[in-house]
Amino acid sequence: MGAFSMxxxxxxPRPRVVVVGLASCFGCQLQITNSEPHLxxxxxQIDLEYxxxxxxxxxPDAYDVAIIEGSVTTRESEDLVRRVREKAAxxxxxxxxxxxxxxxxxxxxxxARRVGEVYGDAVPEACGQMIEPRPVDAVITVDSRVYCCxxxxxxxxxxLQRVLFGSNAVREERALCADCKRNENxxxxxxxxxxxxxxxxxxxxxxxxxxxxxxFGCAGLSSAANLxxxxxxxxxxxVPAARFDKALQMFSQVPLSQxxxxxxxxPVAGTAVGKGAR
Amino acid sequence: xxxxxxxxxLAVRALTEAPHVMTGQEMLMGNAYRPWPARITSxxxxxxxxxxxxxxxxxxxxxxxxxxxxGQFVELSLFGVGEVPISITSSPTKQGFxxxxxxxxxxxxxxxxxxxxxxxxxxxxxxxxxxxxxxxxGNDILVVAGGLGIxxxxxxxxxxxxxxSDFGKVTIVYGxxxxxxxxxxxxxxxxxxxxxxxLILTVDEPDDTWDGEVGVVTEPMKKLDINPANTFGAVCGPxxxxxFVVEVMRExxxxxxxxxxxxxxHMKCGMGKCGHCQIGHQYCCIDGPVFNYWEAKNIQGSM
Amino acid sequence: MLYRVMDKSxxxxxxxxxxxxxxxxxxxxxxxxxVFDTVDSPDQIALDYPQTASSAxxxxxxxxxxxxxxxxxxxxxxxFVQEVKPRxxxxxxxxxxxxxxxxxxxxxxxxxxxPYYAARRxxxxxxxxxxxxxxxxFCQLMGADEVQFGYDLFLxxxxxxxxxxxxxxxxxxxxxxxxxxxxxxxxxxxxxxxATRRHQAAFNPDIPHVEDVPMLMDVFHFDPFWDxxxxxxxxCSACASVCPTCYCFDIRDVLQEDSDAGxxxxxxxxxxxxxxxxxxxxxxxxxxxRDRVRHRMYHKLNGFMVNHDRMLCTGCGRCVAACxxxxxxxxxLRFFDEKGARDDR
Numbered sequence: 001m002g003a004f005s006m007x008x009x010x011x012x013p014r015p016r017v018v019v020v021g022l023a024s025c026f027g028c029q030l031q032i033t034n035s036e037p038h039l040x041x042x043x044x045q046i047d048l049e050y051x052x053x054x055x056x057x058x059x060p061d062a063y064d065v066a067i068i069e070g071s072v073t074t075r076e077s078e079d080l081v082r083r084v085r086e087k088a089a090x091x092x093x094x095x096x097x098x099x100x101x102x103x104x105x106x107x108x109x110x111x112a113r114r115v116g117e118v119y120g121d122a123v124p125e126a127c128g129q130m131i132e133p134r135p136v137d138a139v140i141t142v143d144s145r146v147y148c149c150x151x152x153x154x155x156x157x158x159x160l161q162r163v164l165f166g167s168n169a170v171r172e173e174r175a176l177c178a179d180c181k182r183n184e185n186x187x188x189x190x191x192x193x194x195x196x197x198x199x200x201x202x203x204x205x206x207x208x209x210x211x212x213x214x215x216f217g218c219a220g221l222s223s224a225a226n227l228x229x230x231x232x233x234x235x236x237x238x239v240p241a242a243r244f245d246k247a248l249q250m251f252s253q254v255p256l257s258q259x260x261x262x263x264x265x266x267p268v269a270g271t272a273v274g275k276g277a278r
Numbered sequence: 279x280x281x282x283x284x285x286x287x288l289a290v291r292a293l294t295e296a297p298h299v300m301t302g303q304e305m306l307m308g309n310a311y312r313p314w315p316a317r318i319t320s321x322x323x324x325x326x327x328x329x330x331x332x333x334x335x336x337x338x339x340x341x342x343x344x345x346x347x348x349g350q351f352v353e354l355s356l357f358g359v360g361e362v363p364i365s366i367t368s369s370p371t372k373q374g375f376x377x378x379x380x381x382x383x384x385x386x387x388x389x390x391x392x393x394x395x396x397x398x399x400x401x402x403x404x405x406x407x408x409x410x411x412x413x414x415x416g417n418d419i420l421v422v423a424g425g426l427g428i429x430x431x432x433x434x435x436x437x438x439x440x441x442x443s444d445f446g447k448v449t450i451v452y453g454x455x456x457x458x459x460x461x462x463x464x465x466x467x468x469x470x471x472x473x474x475x476x477l478i479l480t481v482d483e484p485d486d487t488w489d490g491e492v493g494v495v496t497e498p499m500k501k502l503d504i505n506p507a508n509t510f511g512a513v514c515g516p517x518x519x520x521x522f523v524v525e526v527m528r529e530x531x532x533x534x535x536x537x538x539x540x541x542x543x544h545m546k547c548g549m550g551k552c553g554h555c556q557i558g559h560q561y562c563c564i565d566g567p568v569f570n571y572w573e574a575k576n577i578q579g580s581m
Numbered sequence: 582m583l584y585r586v587m588d589k590s591x592x593x594x595x596x597x598x599x600x601x602x603x604x605x606x607x608x609x610x611x612x613x614x615x616v617f618d619t620v621d622s623p624d625q626i627a628l629d630y631p632q633t634a635s636s637a638x639x640x641x642x643x644x645x646x647x648x649x650x651x652x653x654x655x656x657x658x659x660x661f662v663q664e665v666k667p668r669x670x671x672x673x674x675x676x677x678x679x680x681x682x683x684x685x686x687x688x689x690x691x692x693x694x695x696p697y698y699a700a701r702r703x704x705x706x707x708x709x710x711x712x713x714x715x716x717x718x719f720c721q722l723m724g725a726d727e728v729q730f731g732y733d734l735f736l737x738x739x740x741x742x743x744x745x746x747x748x749x750x751x752x753x754x755x756x757x758x759x760x761x762x763x764x765x766x767x768x769x770x771x772x773x774x775x776a777t778r779r780h781q782a783a784f785n786p787d788i789p790h791v792e793d794v795p796m797l798m799d800v801f802h803f804d805p806f807w808d809x810x811x812x813x814x815x816x817c818s819a820c821a822s823v824c825p826t827c828y829c830f831d832i833r834d835v836l837q838e839d840s841d842a843g844x845x846x847x848x849x850x851x852x853x854x855x856x857x858x859x860x861x862x863x864x865x866x867x868x869x870x871r872d873r874v875r876h877r878m879y880h881k882l883n884g885f886m887v888n889h890d891r892m893l894c895t896g897c898g899r900c901v902a903a904c905x906x907x908x909x910x911x912x913x914l915r916f917f918d919e920k921g922a923r924d925d926r
Contacts, residue, residue: 005389007397007653007654007655038838045839157838158835158836165358165840166385166388166389167359167360168360169833172854173854174817174851174853175816175817176817177815177818177822177903179822181634181635181819181823181903182635182644184635190613197817198815198817202817222855225816226814226815226906229814232813233815233906236907308696309696310693311649313658356656357651357653357658357845358834358836358840358843359834360834361845383861387861397656398655399656400657400658516862544861546831549692549695550691550692550693551687551693551695551828552829552830552850553828553829553830553850553857554829554831554857556884558879559885560884579866579867
């Protein structure tokens with residue numbers, strides 16, 4: 001958006017913001033509250049009209065910026081994000097679930113069978129009309145994204161500032177390893193261990209590897225990810241390529257299968273699911 | 279290598295306001311990353327996407343030290359949003375003011391388009407190597423521009439206009455997408471009556487009122503009568519255009535080193551450091567942006 | 582050049598001497614690898630390290646560096662002073678000092694001086710140490726196995742002693758104050774010659790010596806080799822992070838939380854990043870891995886040479902270890918070598 005100029009002595013206009021939660025653990029909304037020291041400064045720049053995590057009120061009818069956490073898993077939430085898109089000038093997807101389908105996206109593969117395994121024939125009504133989990137941008141156009149599971153509070157603040165005022169800083173499309181090398185971390189591959197940094201979008205400063213844990217790929221695939229070359233690299237370092245492919249499912253199941261999938265978009269959920277499953 | 283090292287930390291003070299003993303040149307060069315405040319003094323809408331901005335550097339010493347060549351560029355800052363390289367479209371003969379023709383294509387230019395006269399931006403430069411006006415003196419000039427490529431060559435055109443007796447015949451071949459996209463048309467049309475000046479406008483998509491050429495710039499170029507011995511070419515346009523334009527110029531027997539092209543690259547620092555604008559072994563920002571065809575032929579990946 | 586010898590047992594005294602007025606950074610062992618880090622005792626220094634994972638470039642050209650503070654409301658630069666810590670890089674190999682010298686050419690010299698780099702370089706002393714090549718070292722092919730300038734002291738290991746090349750007053754003052762040094766004897770000189778020969782003989786013979794590499798980079802610019810090599814690129818830029826001479830950077834504005842002010846900072850960037858050559862209109866001048874890897878190698882093995890008469894690559898071998906896709910200058914040398922061998926037949 002960048003609709004507002006910072007260059008002013010006067011109070012800046014404050015956009016009306018809503019925060020919507022879809023299928024997720026709500027951890028990313030929680031992360032926003034974790035930016036405590038600066039939360040008030042951030043809130044000072046917007047009119048927060050609705051925050052699903054902290055209110056039981058209904059969502060207002062008019063707003064400028066919609067922040068969406070979570071993936072689209074039902075026909076109902078699909079309708080919701082479409083309505084949000086019609087009203088908001090800017091839609092921001094936050095967290096892995098909203099951006100790539102995230103952990104919820106793992107259920108994308110054989111949803112009907114999984115639903116049957118969990119609920120048998122009696123799918124609760126509260127589940128709604130279940131559809132294969134998908135990122136928000138599979139349903140509507142998304143204008144900006146905050147990556148990772150969960151999001152980083154400072155990263156969220158930066159992205160929100162960019163929404164408000166604009167920025168020509170390039171969101172890097174490269175894979176993560178350069179950050180890791182900058183931080184002079186040991187490479188897990190040198191110990192024959194799998195790390196998803198080879199294909200994962202950079203930008204988190206390798207926060208997991210900095211703490212001694214391999215990258216799980218929560219920022220999603222870099223748009224320049226080279227899967228074939230990565231499989232070969234895995235094998236060279238004694239990591240079976242199949243393990244890499246399996247690990248990809250945790251955060252990139254939806255984007256990967258979207259490539260091969262046709263427009264099979266029929267709902268498989270709600271009461272109909274129980275019958276069709278198994 | 280070690281000038282003065284002691285127990286206390288050293289400091290880079292290059293960004294502090296310059297003491298009064300500093301010359302404007304020292305202020306510009308001391309830390310060439312530092313943008314200097316410039317006030318918007320005029321804004322003219324050129325097309326739906328392009329505006330002509332006129333700026334005046336607020337510091338007198340900096341303003342006087344800021345002397346550019348046609349074809350050079352500046353880095354324009356909106357702090358918090360970022361910085362963009364923009365070629366200077368005014369002639370150095372217009373002193374005290376800097377004109378930039380800005381297309382709305384990104385966040386910085388988007389915001390700039392919303393600014394008003396009196397607003398402050400940051401400018402640093404001028405950077406790069408421009409058109410060799412001294413060498414061009416006394417010769418005919420064939421200017422070929424496509425789209426926004428008119429911006430840097432307008433600096434050259436205006437320079438020639440202000441030193442008219444120093445140059446021979448000037449021919450401008452200027453291609454745009456539609457008639458509404460043509461910039462500085464009034465100004466160019468005004469010169470059309472002159473015998474030593476020829477303006478050929480061509481568009482890809484003509485409208486009902488269009489009576490100029492239709493199609494790519496190379497077609498009208500082919501019909502031109504050129505004296506190759508004393509003609510310099512000046513070319514600027516979208517990346518795809520160069521190869522075809524220089525081909526026609528070569529067919530007209532203009533020497534390799536008389537064909538000058540202004541290249542567009544992502545010039546971030548403007549000082550030959552950051553690497554973004556590298557073409558082969560050259561830096562577009564200091565070795566160019568204006569290269570002659572001979573140089574370009576010797577740069578891997580230039581065209 | 583002035584040379585003296587000092588007994589190896591004096592080394593801790595020399596380090597402590599530097600510590601009195603400088604922050605000392607040196608190779609230390611961390612896990613399975615070696616890194617340059619701040620030390621507060623000579624014992625922490627692992628002077629016999631084979632190679633560090635990353636170079637000491639970070640002390641002259643930090644990964645993230647504030648360039649200026651700005652007032653976002655007024656759109657003006659605020660008064661800004663950056664303090665530069667006087668530092669000693671202790672125990673740099675010749676290839677890395679050569680790397681500093683090449684960075685000097687790119688950043689400190691030419692029409693524009695980068696004031697941030699220049700200030701750090703001026704505030705940094707460099708103490709070199711001789712080394713033995715690893716399997717991935719090819720500095721001798723890149724003219725970086727010996728270094729004639731760019732350091733303050735250089736310690737050549739000649740057995741029980743170091744032959745010390747003294748290049749600056751500051752470092753010599755500290756050396757003379759802290760250590761007992763003597764004139765080199767004929768025996769010392771003989772030991773130096775033998776050590777140098779051992780060093781020269783230890784390079785990996787499987788890394789081919791190829792003449793006219795810059796010329797070959799031009800001649801084979803459109804060879805399918807680059808599709809194959811660049812097609813493997815993971816687009817991660819790990820190579821640039823560990824490289825002692827990659828100096829490309831990005832400049833970006835970072836707002837403080839209230840958006841009233843912020844910092845313009847620069848961060849390391851790399852020509853292997855997918856969007857590196859993207860321009861405002863959306864055109865990317867190097868859209869593929871082939872284009873980017875070839876450009877990187879071209880700059881390392883040709884472009885810098887054309888402008889500065891030396892390779893930008895120092896042959897330190899770090900990218901060989903860092904790249905998980907096996908893309909490095911050695912692959913390029915092998916390609917040229919095989920190409921030449923085929924043509925000879």
